[in-house]
Amino acid sequence: MKMSDVAKIANVSPATVSRVLSNPDLVSKKTRDKVLEVINQVNYQPHSVARQFRTRETKTILAVVPDITSAFFSEVLRGIEHVAIKEGYQVILGDTENNLERESDYVNLLLQKQVDGMVLLTARLEKERLEELSEHFPIVLACEYIDGLNVPTVSIDNISAARKATEHLIQLGHTKIAHICGPMNVILGRDRLRGFRQAMMSNDLDVDPSYIQEGDLTIESSESGYNQMMKLLALETPPTGVFVYNDEMAMGAIKAVKDSGLRVPEDVAIVGFDNLKMSTVIEPHLSSIDQPKYNIGQKAMNLLLQMINKEKINKHSFVMKDNLIIRDSCGGKSESFPHSHESFKKNISV
Amino acid sequence: MKMSDVAKIANVSPATVSRVLSNPDLVSKKTRDKVLEVINQVNYQPHSVARQFRTRETKTILAVVPDITSAFFSEVLRGIEHVAIKEGYQVILGDTENNLERESDYVNLLLQKQVDGMVLLTARLEKERLEELSEHFPIVLACEYIDGLNVPTVSIDNISAARKATEHLIQLGHTKIAHICGPMNVILGRDRLRGFRQAMMSNDLDVDPSYIQEGDLTIESSESGYNQMMKLLALETPPTGVFVYNDEMAMGAIKAVKDSGLRVPEDVAIVGFDNLKMSTVIEPHLSSIDQPKYNIGQKAMNLLLQMINKEKINKHSFVMKDNLIIRDSCGGKSESFPHSHESFKKNISV
DNA sequence: CTGAAAGCGCTTACAG
DNA sequence: CTGAAAGCGCTTACAG
Numbered sequence: 001m002k003m004s005d006v007a008k009i010a011n012v013s014p015a016t017v018s019r020v021l022s023n024p025d026l027v028s029k030k031t032r033d034k035v036l037e038v039i040n041q042v043n044y045q046p047h048s049v050a051r052q053f054r055t056r057e058t059k060t061i062l063a064v065v066p067d068i069t070s071a072f073f074s075e076v077l078r079g080i081e082h083v084a085i086k087e088g089y090q091v092i093l094g095d096t097e098n099n100l101e102r103e104s105d106y107v108n109l110l111l112q113k114q115v116d117g118m119v120l121l122t123a124r125l126e127k128e129r130l131e132e133l134s135e136h137f138p139i140v141l142a143c144e145y146i147d148g149l150n151v152p153t154v155s156i157d158n159i160s161a162a163r164k165a166t167e168h169l170i171q172l173g174h175t176k177i178a179h180i181c182g183p184m185n186v187i188l189g190r191d192r193l194r195g196f197r198q199a200m201m202s203n204d205l206d207v208d209p210s211y212i213q214e215g216d217l218t219i220e221s222s223e224s225g226y227n228q229m230m231k232l233l234a235l236e237t238p239p240t241g242v243f244v245y246n247d248e249m250a251m252g253a254i255k256a257v258k259d260s261g262l263r264v265p266e267d268v269a270i271v272g273f274d275n276l277k278m279s280t281v282i283e284p285h286l287s288s289i290d291q292p293k294y295n296i297g298q299k300a301m302n303l304l305l306q307m308i309n310k311e312k313i314n315k316h317s318f319v320m321k322d323n324l325i326i327r328d329s330c331g332g333k334s335e336s337f338p339h340s341h342e343s344f345k346k347n348i349s350v
Numbered sequence: 351m352k353m354s355d356v357a358k359i360a361n362v363s364p365a366t367v368s369r370v371l372s373n374p375d376l377v378s379k380k381t382r383d384k385v386l387e388v389i390n391q392v393n394y395q396p397h398s399v400a401r402q403f404r405t406r407e408t409k410t411i412l413a414v415v416p417d418i419t420s421a422f423f424s425e426v427l428r429g430i431e432h433v434a435i436k437e438g439y440q441v442i443l444g445d446t447e448n449n450l451e452r453e454s455d456y457v458n459l460l461l462q463k464q465v466d467g468m469v470l471l472t473a474r475l476e477k478e479r480l481e482e483l484s485e486h487f488p489i490v491l492a493c494e495y496i497d498g499l500n501v502p503t504v505s506i507d508n509i510s511a512a513r514k515a516t517e518h519l520i521q522l523g524h525t526k527i528a529h530i531c532g533p534m535n536v537i538l539g540r541d542r543l544r545g546f547r548q549a550m551m552s553n554d555l556d557v558d559p560s561y562i563q564e565g566d567l568t569i570e571s572s573e574s575g576y577n578q579m580m581k582l583l584a585l586e587t588p589p590t591g592v593f594v595y596n597d598e599m600a601m602g603a604i605k606a607v608k609d610s611g612l613r614v615p616e617d618v619a620i621v622g623f624d625n626l627k628m629s630t631v632i633e634p635h636l637s638s639i640d641q642p643k644y645n646i647g648q649k650a651m652n653l654l655l656q657m658i659n660k661e662k663i664n665k666h667s668f669v670m671k672d673n674l675i676i677r678d679s680c681g682g683k684s685e686s687f688p689h690s691h692e693s694f695k696k697n698i699s700v
Numbered sequence: 701c702t703g704a705a706a707g708c709g710c711t712t713a714c715a716g
Numbered sequence: 717c718t719g720a721a722a723g724c725g726c727t728t729a730c731a732g
Contacts, residue, residue: 002725013703018727028701048462050725053403054708060442068431069424077418081445090459092410093443095431109440112398222631251631258633281572281601283608283633352709363719368711378717400709404724 001044010038021046060090061304062115064106066122066144067217068095070248071276072293073121076143079297080119087305089116098217100124110137117304119297120144124186138307142300144187145317152313154300156322158188161289162195164324165243165271168287170203172332174241174269178211180228180253182245186217189245192273196243211239215249225252233260233268240268241330247272247279247288254282254329265331275325284328292320351394360388371396410440411654412465414456416472416494417567418445420598421626422643423471426493429647430469437655439466448567450474460487467654469647470494474536488657492650494537495667502663504650506672508538511639512545514674515593515621518637520553522682524591524619528561530578530603532595536567539595542623546593561589565599575602583610583618590618591680597622597629597638604632604679615681625675634678642670 007014012035019026020035027035038044052058063080065073077093084091092115094106103122109115110133117138123130123146133139134151141153169177179196182189193212200207213228215221225244232238233256244250250272257268264270264284272279275290299318306313326332357364362385369376370385377385388394402408413430415423427443434441442465444456453472459465460483467488473480473496483489484501491503519527529546532539543562550557563578565571575594582588583606594600600622607618614620614634622629625640649668656663676682 004725014725015703015705015727016701019702022727026701031701045458045461045463047725048464049399049403049408050708051727053399053710053724054726054728056708058399068427069421071419071421074419074424078445081418090442090464092440095428108395111395113395114398114440220627222627251628255631277570277572278601278628278631281605281628281632354709364709365711365719365721366717369718372711376717381717397709400724401711403708403726404710404712406724 001042002047003044006035006038006042006044009042010035056113058114058116059088060092060115061301061308062092062094062106062109062118064094064096064103064118064120064122066096066098066103068093070221071278072246072274072291073143075293076121076297076300079294079299080301081297083298083301083305089305096122098122107133110139117308119300119304122186123149138304140300140304140307142296146187150316152303152307152316152318154296154303154318154320156291156296156320158191159195159198161273161291161322161324162192162243163199164195164322165273165289166196166199167203168271168324168326169241169243169269169330170199170205172241172269172330174239175205176211176237176239177205177241177243178208178213178232178239180213180215180225180232180242180244180249182215183217184214189214192243192245210235215245221246221248222252222255225249226256227252229253229256230260233257233262238268241270242268243271243273245273247274247276247286250286250288250329251278251282254284254286265329269330271330275323279325280327286329287327288325290323290325292322296320351392352397353394356385356388356392356394359392360385406463408464408466409438410442410465411651411658412442412444412456412459412468414444414446414453414468414470414472416446416448416453418443420571421628422596422624422641423493425643426471426647426650429644429649430651431647433648433651433655439655446472448472457483460489467658469650469654472536473499488654490650490654490657492646496537500666502653502657502666502668504646504653504668504670506641506646506670508541509545509548511623511641511672511674512542512593513549514545514672515623515639516546516549517553518621518674518676518680519591519593519619520549520555522591522619522680524589525555526561526587526589527555527591527593528558528563528582528589530563530565530575530582530592530594530599532565533567534564539564542593542595560585565595571596571598572602572605575599576606577602579603579606580610583607583612588618591620592618593621593623595623597624597626597636600636600638600679601628601632604634604636615679619680621680625673629675630677636679637677638675640673640675642672646670 003017004014007017020032081091096102119140121143123141123144127146127149143155145153145155181193213231215228216224244253254264257264272286272288275288279286279288353367354364357367370382431441446452469490471493473491473494477496477499489501491501493505495503495505531543563581565578566574594603604614607614622636622638625638629636629638
């Protein structure tokens with residue numbers, strides 16, 4: 001059943017059917033009703049690929065994620081998806097599994113006009129390539145970014161957030177502080193390490209090179225955190241405080257401390273990053289840097305829509321507010337264990 | 351830049367360019383090389399919507415998920431995606447957020463020919479609707495299913511798995527056993543409750559109605575598990591063992607026990623379902639029913655591809671093997687805490 | 701307010 | 717092995 005069939009039955013031209021569907025105001029009420037009746041009767045569904053072909057827009061955007069399995073990204077994705085759906089767009093999901101080649105493949109969907117635009121939650125391609133692409137297609141970066149790249153970007157200030165997390169440990173009196181850092185080939189890893197170093201330096205604390213252990217995103221994160229923490233604990237003088245790249249690694253790190261017969265926070269204090277929901281499920285509850293994950297997704301998608309609609313964007317870098325959430329994994333102030341529904345909620349989804 | 355432009359430069363017809371791209375054997379080596387050179391030179395990218403329109407296939411499938419945020423489904427999705435990519439298909443993700451209407455909307459993408467087929471990880475539509483749809487379009491069900499529906503389905507035997515989990519508690523000597531069940535409007539909730547009842551009955555144990563507490567998937571699962579466990583603990587005689595619908599709820603349940611000043615497993619033993627990775631991160635490590643999540647995804651996608659390629663499928667129900675993983679949350683046998691890389695791995699991703 | 705006609709960029713049966 | 721031509725199902729400028 002195609003449009004011309006509907007037209008024939010309704011005794012109008014295909015053009016009229018098309019108008020009823022996408023521009024009903026252009027059609028008289030009488031004709032419109034007649035056409036709609038036929039459409040319902042035969043249960044006509046327009047062939048959307050034909051429409052896409054004709055209108056040169058797919059009403060689909062691509063979200064490229066480094067790891068779909070991560071609770072962090074699913075929150076961001078939900079922000080993207082909600083805005084997309086509200087505006088009549090679909091979201092294709094591209095999971096690169098932290099693989100550069102897959103990232104590159106997904107980006108090519110733009111060139112083939114398969115999608116109207118793209119939100120990149122991973123930005124590991126060459127700067128020049130992205131720059132070139134973004135001159136021709138709507139692209140927004142979120143979470144990850146590229147220094148000096150003139151493409152709309154939504155993220156937090158990772159350096160200052162990392163500084164904050166580290167300073168929290170310093171304020172609690174720690175001096176032997178280590179950092180299980182993210183991979184050095186992703187900017188977030190480099191930024192958070194930078195923030196860590198800044199905090200240490202401005203407090204006149206040394207950073208022992210063996211106190212920096214690089215985590216690995218290509219294996220299960222908590223496993224990577226476990227391994228790196230074990231290395232730290234095996235040192236002659238292990239650290240008493242550790243700032244960990246993200247919450248998932250931090251969980252592994254906590255496990256490592258416990259498995260070694262030590263306690264968190266008494267023997268080793270730990271701060272994470274991202275404030276995942278499970279940070280209040282493990283013991284002790286994890287102190288962490290909160291990122292407005294859902295809002296980042298929303299903001300990024302809104303920007304993308306602006307670009308798709310050729311609206312001007314007068315800023316290209318959108319820095320969202322992060323927040324240090326203090327729980328029990330560093331000692332000091334401790335959160336209460338609320339029993340009521342309300343406070344559970346506050347506790348678990350800050 | 352379109353195909354006819356490339357053709358002009360290469361001094362051939364558009365038909366020849368098309369053949370070079372999709373049926374190179376039909377073209378002489380000489381012509382082929384000439385055309386390929388031009389294609390590279392001008393960096394021609396075929397317009398894939400035009401191709402989709404012409405060939406009437408989108409090389410895209412839709413995966414409909416009830417909750418993209420859940421670690422369970424991301425594993426299944428990865429299985430789907432890996433197979434899809436290998437076979438040159440893209441995956442559109444539809445997150446229904448446990449909302450029936452959204453499920454229905456996504457399913458309509460089939461009618462609009464936006465996708466070549468669909469894997470449903472949620473099956474809450476009317477049986478008749480799905481039956482009708484599946485007569486016209488390739489559809490595979492995974493994880494959730496509909497009784498008596500003749501559509502290829504991949505899942506575990508939820509009833510027997512639930513029985514196994516419950517019997518584990520019974521064998522450990524528990525008699526006051528409760529079940530925090532899944533929502534009664536999804537089949538998995540009903541099935542697991544059924545398995546629970548079967549195990550109780552065949553062991554001559556009573557099921558106190560107040561020992562059945564229905565969880566809620568529309569709120570944060572661990573919060574729901576927390577709430578329901580609090581209700582159980584408030585009973586005059588609280589249960590000593592609880593089988594929980596899934597691991598996320600089980601985490602909340604464990605938290606509730608601890609927050610009430612009781613211990614797991616000494617005061618309350620808990621078994622979960624799904625064997626998520628975080629079940630070895632919380633304390634105590636959660637005993638749980640393992641589902642072959644990734645394999646379910648692979649199998650479902652393979653079946654879908656068979657249907658898309660009009661191959662015959664001679665069975666419609668594929669039951670995968672589940673497995674009770676015993677850890678520490680029920681007492682009895684306890685798992686060791688391995689330190690080496692290898693055993694961590696085994697421990698964390700059974 | 702409505703219709704006839706052109707055309708979006710490919711692919712493929714047909715002819716040679 | 718190659719080309720000319722038709723056509724996939726819509727939308728939209730144009731004319732009336």
